[in-house]
Amino acid sequence: MLNRTIAPKVVDAVDFHLTLPPYNKYTLRNGVEIFAIELGELDTLMVNWIFDAGNFYENKNLVAATANYLLKNGTSKKNAFAINEHFDYYGSFLSRACQNEFADISLHCLGKHVNELLPVIAEILADSVFPQDEIDIYKKNMQQRLLVGLKKSDFVAGRLIDSYLFGEDHPYGKMSSTEDYANLKQDEIKKFYKEYYEQGSCVIFVAGKLPKDIIEKLDECFGSLPLHPRVSSTPTIAVRPAAEKKYNIVNDVNGVQGSIRIARHFPNRHHPDFQKMQVLNNLFGGFFGSRLMTNIREDKGYTYGIHSYLLNHVQQSALLISTEAGKEVCSATIDEVYKEMKMLCDERVDDEELHATRNFMIGTILADLDGPFQVAGRWKNILLNNLDGEYFYKGIDTIKTITAAELQDLANKYLQPEDFYELVVV
Amino acid sequence: MIHFEKFQLQNGLRLIVHEDVSTPVAVLNVLYDVGARDEDAGRTGFAHLFEHLMFGGSINIEDFETPLQVAGGENNAFTTNDLTNYYMQLPAENIETAFWLESDRMLSLAFSEKSLEVQRKVVSEEFKEHYINKPYGDVWFKMRELAYKVHPYRWMTIGKELSHIENAQLSDVKKFFFKHYCPANAIVVVAGNIRTEQARSLTEKWFGDIPSGEKYIRNIPQEPKQNEERKLEVHADVPLDALYKCYHMSSRTDDRYYVAELIAEVLGGGASSRLHQALVKEKKLFSNIECYQTGSTDAGLLVVEGKLIKGIDMVVADKAVEEELVKMCSQKIDDKELTKIKNKTESAIVFEDMSVMNRAANLAMYELLGDANLMNTELAKYQSISANQILSESQILFDKKNSNTLYYYSNN
Numbered sequence: 001m002l003n004r005t006i007a008p009k010v011v012d013a014v015d016f017h018l019t020l021p022p023y024n025k026y027t028l029r030n031g032v033e034i035f036a037i038e039l040g041e042l043d044t045l046m047v048n049w050i051f052d053a054g055n056f057y058e059n060k061n062l063v064a065a066t067a068n069y070l071l072k073n074g075t076s077k078k079n080a081f082a083i084n085e086h087f088d089y090y091g092s093f094l095s096r097a098c099q100n101e102f103a104d105i106s107l108h109c110l111g112k113h114v115n116e117l118l119p120v121i122a123e124i125l126a127d128s129v130f131p132q133d134e135i136d137i138y139k140k141n142m143q144q145r146l147l148v149g150l151k152k153s154d155f156v157a158g159r160l161i162d163s164y165l166f167g168e169d170h171p172y173g174k175m176s177s178t179e180d181y182a183n184l185k186q187d188e189i190k191k192f193y194k195e196y197y198e199q200g201s202c203v204i205f206v207a208g209k210l211p212k213d214i215i216e217k218l219d220e221c222f223g224s225l226p227l228h229p230r231v232s233s234t235p236t237i238a239v240r241p242a243a244e245k246k247y248n249i250v251n252d253v254n255g256v257q258g259s260i261r262i263a264r265h266f267p268n269r270h271h272p273d274f275q276k277m278q279v280l281n282n283l284f285g286g287f288f289g290s291r292l293m294t295n296i297r298e299d300k301g302y303t304y305g306i307h308s309y310l311l312n313h314v315q316q317s318a319l320l321i322s323t324e325a326g327k328e329v330c331s332a333t334i335d336e337v338y339k340e341m342k343m344l345c346d347e348r349v350d351d352e353e354l355h356a357t358r359n360f361m362i363g364t365i366l367a368d369l370d371g372p373f374q375v376a377g378r379w380k381n382i383l384l385n386n387l388d389g390e391y392f393y394k395g396i397d398t399i400k401t402i403t404a405a406e407l408q409d410l411a412n413k414y415l416q417p418e419d420f421y422e423l424v425v426v
Numbered sequence: 427m428i429h430f431e432k433f434q435l436q437n438g439l440r441l442i443v444h445e446d447v448s449t450p451v452a453v454l455n456v457l458y459d460v461g462a463r464d465e466d467a468g469r470t471g472f473a474h475l476f477e478h479l480m481f482g483g484s485i486n487i488e489d490f491e492t493p494l495q496v497a498g499g500e501n502n503a504f505t506t507n508d509l510t511n512y513y514m515q516l517p518a519e520n521i522e523t524a525f526w527l528e529s530d531r532m533l534s535l536a537f538s539e540k541s542l543e544v545q546r547k548v549v550s551e552e553f554k555e556h557y558i559n560k561p562y563g564d565v566w567f568k569m570r571e572l573a574y575k576v577h578p579y580r581w582m583t584i585g586k587e588l589s590h591i592e593n594a595q596l597s598d599v600k601k602f603f604f605k606h607y608c609p610a611n612a613i614v615v616v617a618g619n620i621r622t623e624q625a626r627s628l629t630e631k632w633f634g635d636i637p638s639g640e641k642y643i644r645n646i647p648q649e650p651k652q653n654e655e656r657k658l659e660v661h662a663d664v665p666l667d668a669l670y671k672c673y674h675m676s677s678r679t680d681d682r683y684y685v686a687e688l689i690a691e692v693l694g695g696g697a698s699s700r701l702h703q704a705l706v707k708e709k710k711l712f713s714n715i716e717c718y719q720t721g722s723t724d725a726g727l728l729v730v731e732g733k734l735i736k737g738i739d740m741v742v743a744d745k746a747v748e749e750e751l752v753k754m755c756s757q758k759i760d761d762k763e764l765t766k767i768k769n770k771t772e773s774a775i776v777f778e779d780m781s782v783m784n785r786a787a788n789l790a791m792y793e794l795l796g797d798a799n800l801m802n803t804e805l806a807k808y809q810s811i812s813a814n815q816i817l818s819e820s821q822i823l824f825d826k827k828n829s830n831t832l833y834y835y836s837n838n
Contacts, residue, residue, distance in 0.1 A: 004487070004529075009522075010498075011517070042776060044780060081698060081707070084698035085698035091771075092773065108773075109773065113769075137707060140735060144665070144713040145714075150665075252559075254663070256558050256559050288500075301547025302547070324555045325551065326551055326554065356495040357495070360496075360498060363497070367451045370449050370450060371780060
């Protein structure tokens with residue numbers, strides 16, 4: 001008879017040897033570096049072009065994001081429709097995103113079509129014209145999207161907490177307004193494009209089942225462009241945190257939930273506490289079985305979900321706790337968050353919980369490394385933060401060896417209520 | 427081509443095993459043949475609430491989360507109007523932990539008052555977060571009621587109203603469990619780095635002695651053919667006017683389903699799609715417009731939805747949408763456009779199947795539709811569709827008498 005009260009034996013996390021599959025590095029004629037990850041059985045491919053063209057580099061709000069967004073909206077030879085139709089015709093997905101330090105273009109396609117697609121991306125990088133009509137449509141549509149966003153408490157809370165932490169003038173804390181969109185000018189966008197894309201600094205990641213001649217093709221299409229390799233430093237801009245730490249905002253008088261954000265500054269990945277904090281964060285609020293979730297959702301039922309995480313910023317991170325809770329239980333939720341912090345400060349995590357946390361984290365990384373795009377994602381994160389492969393292995397080692405005493409010290413250092421900004425938007 | 431083997435246990439439980447030794451993980455996916463369409467009209471939202479209770483402890487295992495963490499695994503679940511699906515992913519070496527956990531909660535739950543009380547609140551907050559505290563959050567409650575008069579698709583998976591969830595009793599929970607959560611009504615998929623024989627013997631070991639239960643025979647009324655154009659107007663505190671149009675399409679197992687999916691792709695798939703090009707870029711009537719279909723098992727809906735540019739009249743915008751639909755009914759699409767949507771469909775399928783978790787869930791869902799191997803024949807079905815079929819299906823779909831239109835006006 002099967003005894004269902006006894007758990008099957010498991011292999012422990014410490015016995016898994018995780019490896020981050022390596023990249024091959026190539027250099028184009030113009031010096032642009034390619035990091036290639038050869039993995040996978042399916043004929044799928046991802047190519048990323050990453051530029052130092054995030055909003056750190058703009059002189060006026062939204063210029064970087066707009067240049068990035070409108071990259072595929074027209075060259076001197078093709079209009080926006082022709083470009084979109086070309087990528088759609090080959091069943092590919094061309095997306096772009098603008099962050100703080102970086103902006104990227106990414107292509108997902110079947111390997112068999114890649115040669116039809118690369119030349120058009122080269123055309124976009126050499127000859128985007130930003131037609132006025134496309135800019136006007138974009139401005140209008142983005143203003144409308146913003147109006148809808150501003151009705152949502154979670155959107156408003158997300159913007160505000162960033163602005164308190166970093167200051168409204170800092171790229172990490174900037175907020176866009178409908179006026180900012182109205183003020184966008186074609187010549188500014190073109191100028192930004194010329195400096196940061198056409199003649200910009202670029203790095204390429206390619207991952208998947210790589211066609212044999214992929215590097216040659218990349219060199220053929222991009223090696224002769226006036227791009228140059230990345231310089232590893234982004235201009236540093238000082239953060240200007242708000243003086244006041246507690247905020248209650250009424251965004252919608254009929255709102256039934258409050259968006260709660262509780263946050264403090266945290267150093268970047270180069271700081272020795274960063275990877276340790278990832279372990280503490282994991283058990284604090286990093287996943288479904290975390291303390292915040294177990295207490296505030298699974299015991300109290302105040303919210304559908306509560307999470308804590310370290311912001312993915314290059315220069316300066318922050319620890320953020322985020323949840324939407326019933327309007328009438330917002331203050332009770334905040335109290336519980338601080339109680340959980342205090343508990344981590346006052347009591348050492350017991351062996352069982354620490355053991356479970358280690359195994360869970362290693363298991364998640366193992367699963368997360370499954371696939372070429374995921375591996376490329378890890379490498380991107382490492383390299384763009386000016387770290388190297390050792391960082392990955394140090395992180396694994398930290399998870400396997402951090403002690404309960406270290407976690408308690410860390411809690412006492414970073415989980416002090418007076419350091420936190422606190423915001424409720426209803 | 428996704429390789430798999432199929433088995434059936436003595437107690438009626440269906441098992442599908444998909445080996446993939448290239449991954450370090452294994453997945454245990456358990457699908458129960460029950461969704462919101464199986465609920466009573468007076469007690470909606472129950473299938474989904476029940477999914478939450480499945481994490482609140484089972485008959486022999488009080489704490490579900492910790493053992494899974496210790497095994498390095500993660501898990502989640504989702505409920506739709508058609509089905510409920512649970513999945514766990516672990517390092518392959520530790521997959522037996524998933525069998526232990528999943529089989530115990532199929533055997534029986536702990537049925538704790540506390541868990542029910544908490545999850546009623548959690549689901550109420552989920553309801554508020556997604557459908558009340560959000561502009562346009564109530565659209566699909568209204569749209570479903572407009573389009574469906576008989577079929578239980580007329581309510582949302584989350585439930586028709588908050589009170590149905592708040593009133594759920596433990597006796598309802600028990601009844602629901604014993605009716606739907608048993609081997610006769612479940613499909614297990616094991617996928618990833620595990621050998622078929624091992625998957626089979628672990629399934630026998632952990633699920634083999636669970637009583638079969640009674641096979642649930644679904645008997646829900648299908649929606650009769652709609653015979654009149656339906657319209658609804660709503661005024662709400664939202665920043666922009668929005669237009670929603672729905673058309674009844676065929677069920678998931680009908681060959682016409684695939685044609686409707688391609689029609690949605692022509693109209694709304696990507697930045698070169700017709701609606702975006704004509705109505706956002708050229709006529710500048712909408713700030714965004716989409717077209718998709720609900721993917722339902724029973725006859726679903728093809729949906730067009732968009733937000734209007736401020737100052738544009740709703741009727742003008744609606745007419746412009748209809749002009750595009752009329753084009754679909756009067757002119758055959760050319761070869762280039764047909765090839766484009768087929769190529770897009772091909773890559774969408776390949777990319778989706780990259781993840782072993784998706785493959786596991788899809789095998790279960792196709793088996794529920796009748797045969798897991800449908801997963802391997804889908805692409806050929808799309809590729810065989812002709813421009814003529816798209817034309818004639820458009821004529822059926824976009825008949826005015828088959829339309830449901832919602833004008834969602836901004837008060838501002």
